[in-house]
Amino acid sequence: MQYTLKKSLGQHFLKDDNISRNIVSALTKHPFNNLFEIGPGGGALTKFLVQLNNINFKAIEFDTEKVEYLLHTYPSLKGKLIHEDFLKASLPFEDEFTVIGNFPYNISSQILFKILEWKEHVPLVIGMFQKEVAQRIASKPNTKVYGILSVLIQAFYNVDYLFDVPPSAFNPPPKVMSGVIELTLKKEPLNASNKENFFLLVKTAFNQRRKKMRNAARNLFNEDILQAGIFDKRAEQLSIEEFAALTFKMK
Incomplete structure (x- = not known):
């Protein structure tokens, strides 16, 4: 049974078993009972x-054809x-x-924001982006790449960049390099007034990142605050702890 690739779903399927083994090896260093794979696609990790x-x-898969293929295989x-649809x-x-997952690149940020909503249930994430x-x-x-995603994820998870994955490991090869990261839930809760204020402040600050806070x-x-x-700093100059501390001074 064969399947087709759908560009509309951002599908690039991992074909290098060594990469899959490395991802699974990183996974099995941690204890867990329940495992959830997002977007198994052609089953490179699933197998x-x-x-x-x-x-x-x-596992959760949106593409009907891949679901049929996976159940058959x-x-x-x-x-x-x-x-x-994972996002729903x-x-x-x-x-x-x-x-765990080789996440579809076109919705990878949205996947992470959804996982943040579930963070009390998700102590570990290993994903390819x-x-x-x-x-x-x-x-x-x-740094230039420090932004909303960096702050919101690192506020709740420790992030480890594990390894690069070259385009040649995929079918079809994407035009970009890929990377596997590991997110481990922090034991200490974020010291912010509440999560809603923290998210609002971070997103507001970075939406005009070239301006001073x-x-x-x-x-x-x-005005007095x-x-x-x-507030002379720009968003990219603030640490997560500084953003969190500022939430107690918001209106």
Whole structure:
């Protein structure tokens, strides 16, 4: 049984088993009971994941043709493969679960924001992204790529960049390098007034990242608060802790 590639879904399928083994090797260094694969596609990772012992495994795939292919190729997936759009999906397990995937590049940021909504349930994520996105997620303050994604993910997860993946590892080869990263949930909660204010402040500040915080986030603070020296900085110069501390001074 064959399947076709759909450019509309941003499909580039991993064909290098060594890369798959390296991803699974990174995964199995951690203890977990429930495993959730996002976008198994042609099954490059799935064929190794279904072999893991004593694991509750589920996968979610939007493309009908890939669902049929996977069920035909890996009969053990029956009852474990959710045919749905991940961005509209509900929690796959009641208990904690680990997330893994070669994420579709065109929605990879949205996938991460959805995982953030589920973070109390997701202690570990191992995923492949376009390298540029992976670097952005892992980046630190005072760099050009440090932005909304960097701050919001790192506020709740420790990020480790594991390794590069070349275009030749895929069919068809993408025009960009890829990278695998690991996200581990932080044990210490974020010290912010609340998550909503934190998200609002970070997004507002970076939406006008070239402006000083005093101008970019003016609407969120009273005038007397805006006189503080920290507002002379631009968003990319603030640490996660500084953003969090500012939430207590918002209107």
